[in-house]
Amino acid sequence: MYLTQALHKAVRECPDNVAVVEGSRRITFRQLAERSARLAGALRALGVQPGDRVGMMSLNSQRYVEYYFGVWWMGGVINAVNVRWSPAEVAYSLDDCDTRVLLVDRTFAPLVEPLRPLSKSLQTVIYCGDEPAPDGMLDYEQLLAAAEPAEDVRSGGENLAAVMYTGGTTGMPKGVMITQGASYVNTLAVVGEVARDKRTVGLVVTPMFHIAGCSLSMQLMWTQSTQVIMPVFGEVELMRLVQDERICETFLAPTMIRRFIDHPRFREFDLSSIRNMFYGASAIGEALLNDALRALPGVKFCQGYGMTELSPTIAMLAPEDHLPGPKQASRLSSAGRPIRTGEVRVVDPEGKELPRGEIGEICARGPMVMKGYWNKPEATAEAVRDGWMHTGDGGFLDEDGYIHIVDRIKDMIVTGGENVYSAEVENALAQHPAIAMSAVIGVPDDLWGERVHAAIVVREGMTLTEAEVVAHCKKLIAGYKCPRSVEFRKELPLSPAGKLQKFVLREPYWAGRGRRVN
């Protein structure tokens, strides 16, 4: 089981089909294999050994696909850098797993100078641009042209495919170790879970440094489809690409779906080629789904639920679960059911399994569970117990086995000895007509330990006061659950994958207290 097999198979079965499109570039499967073999040869010549990490700091691009396959081809491990991070965070993630070679694109080349003095491990920078490489960097295309194509070492099974840094749940990023086997089996499972066209056209627009973007790219390789790469999300560019490239499937965050179907120029484009719309990072909700189905009639919607530590998918909400029916609302608010390779259970804080319907921590078991956190045996032992990944998501399983996420477990607010789930307060806030979005967190309070705090985005053209917010909530939920403080914001912080980043909201309150940054 090795991830490059899908490329070898495509070269064998449809060598001259287009594998990757980025703007006016298009390369076939045969060319992709050839360029990956050359990149592998170039990396070997630079002294990279099988098992070594190789970084990339780039927008989505054709070369990102070559980076995946070229690194795996020579037995290396990808360390795809989160481009939203500061130089200090990037340096930390490079040094933590001793990444010495970094590929950068034109957009992020200016970050290299500030990065160099911060990173102990970084030695070689390869410039992936069409202009000549800046001083001190090697030129990607020159390297490839000069390289001897390497033999694929077919590194697989328990060997690492990736160290993906996730900053979502702790102060310092943790390197999630994903094996070749885990990624291979997860791709196979996801591709087999819902009916999927072969040799179609997919669009990769969520970041390829994120495991969701990487996974979609792998799935498209598996189905021998053309992958159209979109460097940066933009509604009009997305619609233009769908029309021009006849895109059949893509993966978006629900917030992206909203922006795209609500765009004033939506009707200008022929989007009839879209057949499958995958989404993740959050549930879609009835209102958005109905708007999306009106805008894109006949499109099948399918949710994936997972996390980097699960390679990434553990559950899916199938297209048929989106159809009208007595349970539609419940299905749409869920994260779907475990895929064929996955088991899910819900446990209490002592690790005891809870009956269906009771809220606790969602745990997942199966071949998708990470090998561990790089160099963090204690964090690994804390997260993975007896094979079960403790996701940190709070939720329950309903009578039909659908997973319902209510909140991050660590979001639970303990105020005056009472437990308050942020989701319950957010649900109450959502019922106020002037509130567009809200996020509820616990912040330190000398009297209560923590207090319930709400960050609120008010709908355009409307006004709202803290007193009105509290009065509204008191009508709906217990007094101790109502916000004791409110901040009004223009927008809420979202991750590149569209996930609400509560740790950004918490940071100013908890900084210096050594806990609960997320």
Added chain:
Amino acid sequence: MYLTQALHKAVRECPDNVAVVEGSRRITFRQLAERSARLAGALRALGVQPGDRVGMMSLNSQRYVEYYFGVWWMGGVINAVNVRWSPAEVAYSLDDCDTRVLLVDRTFAPLVEPLRPLSKSLQTVIYCGDEPAPDGMLDYEQLLAAAEPAEDVRSGGENLAAVMYTGGTTGMPKGVMITQGASYVNTLAVVGEVARDKRTVGLVVTPMFHIAGCSLSMQLMWTQSTQVIMPVFGEVELMRLVQDERICETFLAPTMIRRFIDHPRFREFDLSSIRNMFYGASAIGEALLNDALRALPGVKFCQGYGMTELSPTIAMLAPEDHLPGPKQASRLSSAGRPIRTGEVRVVDPEGKELPRGEIGEICARGPMVMKGYWNKPEATAEAVRDGWMHTGDGGFLDEDGYIHIVDRIKDMIVTGGENVYSAEVENALAQHPAIAMSAVIGVPDDLWGERVHAAIVVREGMTLTEAEVVAHCKKLIAGYKCPRSVEFRKELPLSPAGKLQKFVLREPYWAGRGRRVN
């Protein structure tokens, strides 16, 4: 990746659904897990260690499913005994991999006495019957009742799941080593390859000691379906089971499909529940498919192609490939296309890859390739080269990537320096109205090295002479390809899986010559 996971998942998700039906017995997934855990505990108490082989010599039964899962539960390796073999062959297969514990059912209990003096390794026999165990055997149900249920050791990955003895291609059986990971990934790939119902009802009628029967049983566990077990194939019993149990899918050899749809009582039964008909061991052919579709309108047909050494599936002919169209005849004579995890190529005797359309040896690569032959490193090195399993099947890939099997490579007859493919001669014979079936083999000939020899079954009520056979062939194929000798037979020897066993035909001619038994 461990095969018992699917059972754990079913217990978690649908514990009280019926897992296995055999006659009037029916057990739920929870009961199956409980009984498997007890069998695991009993085997441990008998001294079986993780990694040890455990045999079973039995018709298909509910206990066969418990045997699979119970042995895997304690980390053991199944050695499912081919019940068509003589005691000497069974003893060889037990001793070769040091199988000390053997389960037998009522049908094969009488074989134990002649087996004991022949086998050096056999120590303990467990009787799987409803009557008291014969002297010298332990009673299965008593063992289970007394056993402490074991914890599942979750043996997976590179650990062996099975040593399956295959006698199809050499004089002495070879033990094919199949890992937990290979079987896990192959089951997942096959289940995801064509749209498959979840929680349906399947029928297991091909022998469970054969990897095709074992694989179907695993697939049904994966889809959390009820598996109805049929101990012995019989047309009427099959139709009765389909009607009474509302069978949705099964796997049959084409010869079994023919016998069942041609049965005079066919119209007496309600067979409308059948939705998916999987078949293998040979192509179905247009005539049989059309008859079957008339008999079973709306049923989807799907072929699997593989061998024990491929865990077992490498290719599938999808339901849509069976539909009418300009290429239907070509599709129906093919073995389908490689599944998502499999690569196929065709090589010449020197191992050089041949272009599409040229006939050579079919080779397969992917995670389904066996770990090797038990204790036969030379045979393993001969069969698996650079990851490619050399199947021994001769054939070609067509322009659309479909695999066409023309013959066993070793069936190729070299006569007077000319190569003759048996398939070509058999195709000529098939065009004679008096010939029901034929098999062409090479037999030793002092003048020509080998000569072309035909075994022929004449249609009932018709007559045929050797001279007529030769005269018929001369009109169709080159003189050196025509049979130089003919034997007329009542029937041709078929394997339990429905495969023509040419080695049985060859044996009397080649015995004592030390080669070409198959």
